[in-house]
Amino acid sequence: xxxxxxxxxxxxxxxxxxxxxxxxxxxxxxxxxxxxxxxxxxxxxxxxxxxxxxxxxxxxxxxxxxxxxxxxxxxxxxxxxxxxxxxxxxxxxxxxxxxxxxxxxxxxxxxxxxxxxxxxxxxxxxxxxxxxxxxxxxxxxxxxxxxxxxxxxxxxxxxxxxxxxxxxxxxxxxxxxxxxxxxxxxxxxxxxxxxxxxxxxxxxxxxxxxxxxxxxxxxxxxxxxxxxxxxxxxxxxxxxxxxxxxxxxxxxxxxxxxxxxxxxxxxxxxxxxxxxxxxxxxxxxxxxxxxxxxxxxxxxxxxxxxxxxxxxxxxxxxxxxxxxxxxxxxxxxxxxxxxxxxxxxxxxxxxxxxxxxxxxxxxxxxxxxxxxxxxxxxxxxxxxxxxxxxxxxxxxxxxxxx
Ligand SMILES: Cc1cc2nc3c(=O)[nH]c(=O)nc-3n(C[C@H](O)[C@H](O)[C@H](O)COP(=O)(O)OP(=O)(O)OC[C@H]3O[C@@H](n4cnc5c(N)ncnc54)[C@H](O)[C@@H]3O)c2cc1C
Numbered sequence: 001x002x003x004x005x006x007x008x009x010x011x012x013x014x015x016x017x018x019x020x021x022x023x024x025x026x027x028x029x030x031x032x033x034x035x036x037x038x039x040x041x042x043x044x045x046x047x048x049x050x051x052x053x054x055x056x057x058x059x060x061x062x063x064x065x066x067x068x069x070x071x072x073x074x075x076x077x078x079x080x081x082x083x084x085x086x087x088x089x090x091x092x093x094x095x096x097x098x099x100x101x102x103x104x105x106x107x108x109x110x111x112x113x114x115x116x117x118x119x120x121x122x123x124x125x126x127x128x129x130x131x132x133x134x135x136x137x138x139x140x141x142x143x144x145x146x147x148x149x150x151x152x153x154x155x156x157x158x159x160x161x162x163x164x165x166x167x168x169x170x171x172x173x174x175x176x177x178x179x180x181x182x183x184x185x186x187x188x189x190x191x192x193x194x195x196x197x198x199x200x201x202x203x204x205x206x207x208x209x210x211x212x213x214x215x216x217x218x219x220x221x222x223x224x225x226x227x228x229x230x231x232x233x234x235x236x237x238x239x240x241x242x243x244x245x246x247x248x249x250x251x252x253x254x255x256x257x258x259x260x261x262x263x264x265x266x267x268x269x270x271x272x273x274x275x276x277x278x279x280x281x282x283x284x285x286x287x288x289x290x291x292x293x294x295x296x297x298x299x300x301x302x303x304x305x306x307x308x309x310x311x312x313x314x315x316x317x318x319x320x321x322x323x324x325x326x327x328x329x330x331x332x333x334x335x336x337x338x339x340x341x342x343x344x345x346x347x348x349x350x351x352x353x354x355x356x357x358x359x360x361x362x363x364x365x366x367x368x369x370x371x372x373x374x375x376x377x378x379x380x381x382x383x384x385x386x387x388x389x390x391x392x393x394x395x396x397x398x399x400x401x402x
Contacts, residue, residue: 006143012116015148023300024112034117066101076191122158150273150274151273167256172227191230257279259276
């Protein structure tokens with residue numbers, strides 16, 4: 001049965017909103033739903049690595065997103081400092097503004113309808129195939145269902161693709177307005193302590209994002225107090241935050257690392273954190289959400305023409321693309337938990353800049369290019385899509401224009 005639109009999306013975070021923009025520009029009809037009303041906060045380290053900035057550039061959204069360009073990453077740990085350039089710039093921007101800018105771009109895209117305060121209750125299935133989303137007791141049908149509804153994805157659960165989170169790491173962030181003349185420069189600064197990491201992203205207008213990561217038991221005395229203790233433990237950070245005013249209270253997440261059993265099911269695909277999330281230590285989540293949204297948009301015309309095989313191909317390609325970052329993140333999380341090893345690794349990075357540049361390039365995804373059939377910055381006419389026939393039960397159907 002044909003859907004009412006081509007694609008229905010749960011979740012209007014960076015993954016869902018970027019996908020909606022790219023699909024709308026390709027001439028498809030898209031409904032996107034979010035449980036929240038924007039602008040809304042989302043706990044995050046707020047650094048967009050160069051691979052993600054590349055997507056914003058290709059979609060012509062960088063100016064709308066704004067933010068502060070960051071040119072390097074600097075690690076501080078156990079008396080050692082190691083720094084490397086990103087190659088191409090990363091970006092830091094408040095999620096409050098980033099997510100709002102992406103959602104507004106989606107809203108302004110012909111063919112895209114945005115529904116806020118629209119909680120997705122589940123996935124509608126028929127004969128083992130996803131055919132729509134349930135929202136406010138109604139079924140919103142489409143040829144393709146996308147779950148971009150984040151770490152605790154209801155779409156993932158509805159498709160029987162859930163797995164439990166891995167590990168006990170918890171992340172929490174706060175924002176500060178820095179005192180005049182205090183700044184950490186145009187770089188991401190990562191402070192490695194005993195059992196924790198602090199991640200500092202300088203934002204526009206003299207603001208600073210500070211996020212802490214550690215195992216759950218280390219947060220027992222309360223996030224604000226714990227973050228304060230770690231700040232005092234790091235002289236460079238302590239100095240930068242002298243006289244700073246907190247702008248937000250601590251907000252965080254547990255269950256940070258999660259991977260769906262599969263990234264797709266008949267008629268549906270997961271995107272962004274709903275599909276897989278890595279430890280925020282390497283700050284990859286936003287870049288991965290953007291990069292994979294762009295790739296999925298390029299794969300949807302093939303899906304509409306030939307069916308689920310295109311989703312399987314997209315999922316394989318996604319795993320291949322994100323694997324180096326995933327492995328690097330696992331290795332770094334293991335290293336920072338062992339102070340002697342962390343110190344030795346920082347010494348090695350400091351002594352071998354080409355090696356550190358290589359590691360940073362993997363984390364930053366600087367080699368990730370746009371898909372071969374990338375969607376241009378401005379609207380394009382709809383691509384020629386062969387609608388499937390009624391006899392081909394496993395093929396989705398593109399919505400007919402009214
Ligand atoms: C402490 C911390 C620090 C981090 N630091 C960084 C960093 O520095 N850099 C980086 O790149 N990444 C970082 N991340 C990861 C990053 O935040 C995520 O990878 C990113 O937000 C994923 O985007 P998304 O669109 O997939 O999901 P989300 O941003 O979570 O968006 C999902 C959307 O779905 C909506 N939703 C959820 N359920 C429903 C429902 N039932 N119905 C309708 N809508 C629904 C939500 O309201 C939300 O708007 C960090 C994460 C944490 C927790």
